[in-house]
Amino acid sequence: MDSKPAKAKEQLAPVGKRSTRVKGPAPKKVGRPRNYALVPGLMRFSKARMYQRKALYKRIKHGERPALKKTRSPRFIKKDVGSGNAKGVRNVRVKKHPKIVHP
Secondary structure, three states, rough: OOOOOOOOOHHHHOOOOOOEEEEEEOOOOOOOOOOOEEEEOOOOOHHHHHHHOOOOOHHOOOOOOOOOOOOOOOOOOEEEEOOOOHHHEEEEEOOOOOOOOOO
């Protein structure tokens, strides 16, 4: 069946031991993240849940923080409205709310 004659072990070329050590830098260990994206932009766990899982609240050290008092600009300006007996005051917002346009 075989046209080639089988060689005896003595006739084969000597085989040296192969080195198991890889030359160069060691290969990096590749892991997989616990919090992976289910779809682009949607992670498996929320940021709050990962914060809790990593127990970051235990690691962060908070010192005494001085309370800063902010000076607020007024939200309303009083405008005089009407004349004569119909005089009055109207409170007008400094910064108007955005108009909501429904489709």
